[in-house]
Amino acid sequence: MSENEKQTEELIFEAATEVFQEKGYDGARMHDIAQKAGINKALLHYYFRTKDALFDAVFQKLASMLFSKFTPILRPGLSLDGKLNFFFREHIEFLKTYPKLAHFLLNEINRKPERIKRILEKIDFDHFFLTIAEMHKKEIEDYNITPEILPQIITSIAAISIFPFIARPIVEVALEKSGVSFNEYLEKRKEFAPDFVIGALKSRKKTKKSNL
Amino acid sequence: MSENEKQTEELIFEAATEVFQEKGYDGARMHDIAQKAGINKALLHYYFRTKDALFDAVFQKLASMLFSKFTPILRPGLSLDGKLNFFFREHIEFLKTYPKLAHFLLNEINRKPERIKRILEKIDFDHFFLTIAEMHKKEIEDYNITPEILPQIITSIAAISIFPFIARPIVEVALEKSGVSFNEYLEKRKEFAPDFVIGALKSRKKTKKSNL
DNA sequence: GTCTATAGAAGGATAGAC
DNA sequence: GTCTATCCTTCTATAGAC
Numbered sequence: 001m002s003e004n005e006k007q008t009e010e011l012i013f014e015a016a017t018e019v020f021q022e023k024g025y026d027g028a029r030m031h032d033i034a035q036k037a038g039i040n041k042a043l044l045h046y047y048f049r050t051k052d053a054l055f056d057a058v059f060q061k062l063a064s065m066l067f068s069k070f071t072p073i074l075r076p077g078l079s080l081d082g083k084l085n086f087f088f089r090e091h092i093e094f095l096k097t098y099p100k101l102a103h104f105l106l107n108e109i110n111r112k113p114e115r116i117k118r119i120l121e122k123i124d125f126d127h128f129f130l131t132i133a134e135m136h137k138k139e140i141e142d143y144n145i146t147p148e149i150l151p152q153i154i155t156s157i158a159a160i161s162i163f164p165f166i167a168r169p170i171v172e173v174a175l176e177k178s179g180v181s182f183n184e185y186l187e188k189r190k191e192f193a194p195d196f197v198i199g200a201l202k203s204r205k206k207t208k209k210s211n212l
Numbered sequence: 213m214s215e216n217e218k219q220t221e222e223l224i225f226e227a228a229t230e231v232f233q234e235k236g237y238d239g240a241r242m243h244d245i246a247q248k249a250g251i252n253k254a255l256l257h258y259y260f261r262t263k264d265a266l267f268d269a270v271f272q273k274l275a276s277m278l279f280s281k282f283t284p285i286l287r288p289g290l291s292l293d294g295k296l297n298f299f300f301r302e303h304i305e306f307l308k309t310y311p312k313l314a315h316f317l318l319n320e321i322n323r324k325p326e327r328i329k330r331i332l333e334k335i336d337f338d339h340f341f342l343t344i345a346e347m348h349k350k351e352i353e354d355y356n357i358t359p360e361i362l363p364q365i366i367t368s369i370a371a372i373s374i375f376p377f378i379a380r381p382i383v384e385v386a387l388e389k390s391g392v393s394f395n396e397y398l399e400k401r402k403e404f405a406p407d408f409v410i411g412a413l414k415s416r417k418k419t420k421k422s423n424l
Numbered sequence: 425g426t427c428t429a430t431a432g433a434a435g436g437a438t439a440g441a442c
Numbered sequence: 443g444t445c446t447a448t449c450c451t452t453c454t455a456t457a458g459a460c
Contacts, residue, residue, distance in 0.1 A: 008443080026238035027323070030436060043444060045437060103322055106378055110315055111239070113381040120385050129389075147390055151397060152404045155383055159375030160368050166318055166378065169325040171367055173332050177341075178359055185363060192364045199415025200408045220425080242454065255426060257455060 009047050011037045016048075017058050021100040024107055025055050062098075063105055063119045069094050074131050080139045080201075084157075084194040091161045092190050096183075102165045143204045153201070160193050221259050223249045228260075229270050233312040236319055237267050274310075275317055275331045281306050286343050292351045292413075296369075296406040303373045304402050308395075314377045355416045365413070372405050 015037035019028045030051055034041045048054035073087050095102055109116045129150070133140060145153065164171050164186065172182050227249035231240045242263055246253045260266035285299050307314055321328045341362070345352060357365065376383050376398065384394050 024236070024238065024319075024323075026236060029434090031434090040445065041436080042438080042446080046443075049437090051436065103318075106315075107236075107319055109381050110378075111236075116381045116385060120382075125386065126389065148392065148400065149404065151383070151387055151390065151392065152401060152408075154386070155376055155379070156372050156405075156408060158379070159371040162379075163371030163375055164367055166322075167367070167370070167374075169321050169328045170332070171363070173328060174337065174366070175363055177338065178363065180360065180363065188360065189364060192361065193368075195415075196364075196368060196412045200412040202415055203407075203411025241452090243452095252427065253454080254428080254456080258425075261455090263454065 012047055016054050020058050021104045067123055080136050081198055084197055088193040089190045092186055095165050102162045143201045157197055224259055228266050232270050233316045279335055292348050293410055296409055300405040301402045304398055307377050314374045355413045
């Protein structure tokens with residue numbers, strides 16, 4: 001396990017990360033990965049026995065990268081408002097750095113849904129939700145956030161953050177008319193998104209009261 | 213062009229539609245399509261010269277199916293509130309009928325972004341937006357919906373409707389804990405989503421006023 | 425129009441030299 | 443550890459009989 005070996009393995013892994021994100025498992029070619037890494041195909045198999053094994057390594061790494069981005073939200077001392085602002089800012093910025101990541105992961109998860117379990121096992125959803133709930137008892141009551149409605153809200157938040165990156169080519173066409181660049185759109189979104197969600201939540205308060 | 217030929221072509225097209233949606237272009241096999249259609253590979257090439265040609269036909273069809281679902285919203289006589297309720301109900305119901313459609317289209321659009329242009333050409337976005345704007349001048353002013361913010365809102369609406377179908381395996385894992393089925397979640401979403409969006413929009417009104 | 429057989433190319437994987 | 447050469451399977455596509 002020399003310095004050099006470490007370097008080559010790293011090189012292959014990075015090349016594979018790019019190619020798999022770009023083309024997906026089915027579209028990726030071992031040849032392309034080798035070329036991008038500046039070595040030849042045989043070496044790929046020397047370090048990672050098969051295409052599957054190489055892919056698994058990449059997928060595992062990228063998945064934990066994305067999901068780990070959700071945990072810092074648990075930091076105490078932030079209001080719900082503050083948490084949402086923090087989340088959208090960080091999450092959108094993160095996805096800007098890895099623009100193909102979300103699409104790649106969702107795609108591969110759909111191709112092999114079993115895969116998701118291995119990943120999600122690592123993440124303690126229960127603990128995550130309970131901590132959030134504990135921290136924001138007041139808002140949950142005020143905004144009438146029932147256990148039934150909670151998944152609706154959470155998936156909406158994720159959707160608002162992630163969707164632009166998955167539908168980027170369409171969004172870009174839509175933006176063309178108004179002369180706004182995709183990047184400007186994203187920067188704007190960092191503040192639009194939390195305001196949008198908070199507005200939606202606050203309106204539940206009124207709706208609830210008017211029901212009584 | 214006998215009855216029979218028409219039938220076979222139709223048969224192939226339907227089989228291809230299923231397989232391409234399931235596996236994507238790269239993952240789809242002509243062999244599988246032939247088998248599903250109950251014929252053999254040679255016939256595929258007799259009707260549709262190449263895999264590419266067959267794929268294009270399927271893609272074109274599916275894309276216009278999805279996008280055409282947006283236009284009935286232009287029907288006059290509905291309030292903005294009514295439009296949003298109508299849209300989410302119809303759109304989610306439509307995606308329930310074709311659960312792999314959105315994922316398939318977004319995936320292939322990302323693989324070949326040029327493709328989107330051929331499709332979007334057919335759709336007169338300008339006319340669409342202008343008609344909406346004309347119909348709801350009052351709300352646009354009341355809610356302070358600037359040209360800059362409009363794409364933010366529209367992409368959020370699309371995101372809330374489409375995302376669950378793209379991220380279905382993840383959503384299902386998240387729902388497991390609460391014992392809610394994906395279908396129940398979707399039914400609930402038909403009313404949650406428009407309320408959520410309308411709440412968010414209405415809150416812009418207040419924010420604006422408090423800024424003055 | 426439909427089939428069987430097969431060509432021809434591409435891609436994953438291994439053998440073996442250095 | 444890295445390379446060249448090559449095997450073997452898979453897949454698209456075509457030829458040709460019926």
